[in-house]
Amino acid sequence: MEASNTCDTGSDLKPEVIYRCKKCRRIVASADQVVPHQRGGGQRCFKWKKRSDGDAEPECSSIFVEPMKWMQTLEEGCVQDKLQCVGCKARLGYFNWAGMQCNCGAWVNPAFQLHKSRLDECRP
Numbered sequence: 001m002e003a004s005n006t007c008d009t010g011s012d013l014k015p016e017v018i019y020r021c022k023k024c025r026r027i028v029a030s031a032d033q034v035v036p037h038q039r040g041g042g043q044r045c046f047k048w049k050k051r052s053d054g055d056a057e058p059e060c061s062s063i064f065v066e067p068m069k070w071m072q073t074l075e076e077g078c079v080q081d082k083l084q085c086v087g088c089k090a091r092l093g094y095f096n097w098a099g100m101q102c103n104c105g106a107w108v109n110p111a112f113q114l115h116k117s118r119l120d121e122c123r124p
């Protein structure tokens with residue numbers, strides 16, 4: 001595991017956060033499966049769809065995770081599709097091997113995006 005330079009605030013000790021489906025409480029990801037991204041790092045990546053609002057950085061509305069077994073459409077070989085909870089079929093997010101942009105402006109590539117609003121963040 002290579003440690004990328006961290007811009008995160010106070011992430012020295014990593015809390016063991018578990019993300020569950022809000023509807024059926026099925027565990028969909030844990031903190032160590034979350035792929036961190038540098039907020040607002042969009043400018044130096046792709047030029048198309050450039051975001052240049054100088055406002056305060058928005059809170060990321062989603063998390064990006066590693067590809068996981070429960071992502072069925074992924075197993076079927078799709079390049080991009082929605083991510084559904086295996087338990088209740090709720091739509092939890094979207095994935096795209098070519099990458100996606102977080103609402104903070106950062107590009108994540110490949111991207112397995114889960115919306116925080118669909119998840120329960122459980123801290124012990």
Ligand SMILES: [Zn+2]
Pocket residue numbers: 037039040059060061102103104105106
């Ligand atoms: Zn973000």
Ligand SMILES: [Zn+2]
Pocket residue numbers: 021022023024025026085086087088089090
């Ligand atoms: Zn569910």
